[in-house]
């Protein structure tokens with residue numbers, strides 16, 4: 001199977017089987033999503049979802065969050081990974097939203113990456129989830145799954161993988177393909193032992209092909 005054929009097969013499969021794939025983070029508006037995505041670095045969405053209601057209740061806007069002190073916010077974040085840095089990032093991010101963006105979340109990758117705690121991956125998530133922009137966030141799941149399937153070839157960095165993926169995936173599906181690959185990596189093509197026997201795309205998977213020849 002050629003790489004192009006793998007893409008076609010996999011896109012068809014997910015369009016049929018996961019047409020409404022979306023983020024598992026719970027949020028109501030771009031500000032809440034940005035907070036949740038910053039908190040989700042090196043942490044499960046499940047744990048983030050347990051943490052965010054109290055944060056959103058106490059700090060419903062960027063303006064309110066910008067006035068939080070470290071000691072006020074830290075206890076709400078204590079149970080997730082890297083609470084020190086994330087507390088600082090959230091307050092810094094909120095301050096910058098207020099100072100530079102009138103308290104609103106900007107919707108370009110170049111503006112978003114100026115915010116504390118926001119790298120290219122986070123900026124791609126925000127713009128693709130909120131605005132359906134054709135930006136592919138490559139996290140550890142997307143990176144691993146894409147390489148295993150054979151969607152990416154010899155990509156050594158997330159940016160290299162991102163460039164290959166957006167070259168082959170139709171523009172209007174990129175925002176969705178991100179969730180397809182993440183969820184597949186989270187529940188089926190898991191890091192230690194992929195569940196190939198129950199995988200619906202094994203016919204198009206390079207890893208599976210090699211295992212069986």
Ligand code: SF4
Pocket residue numbers: 148149188189190194195196197199200201202205206207208
């Ligand atoms: S066949 Fe196995 S390695 Fe390939 S995508 Fe499915 S679970 Fe992952």
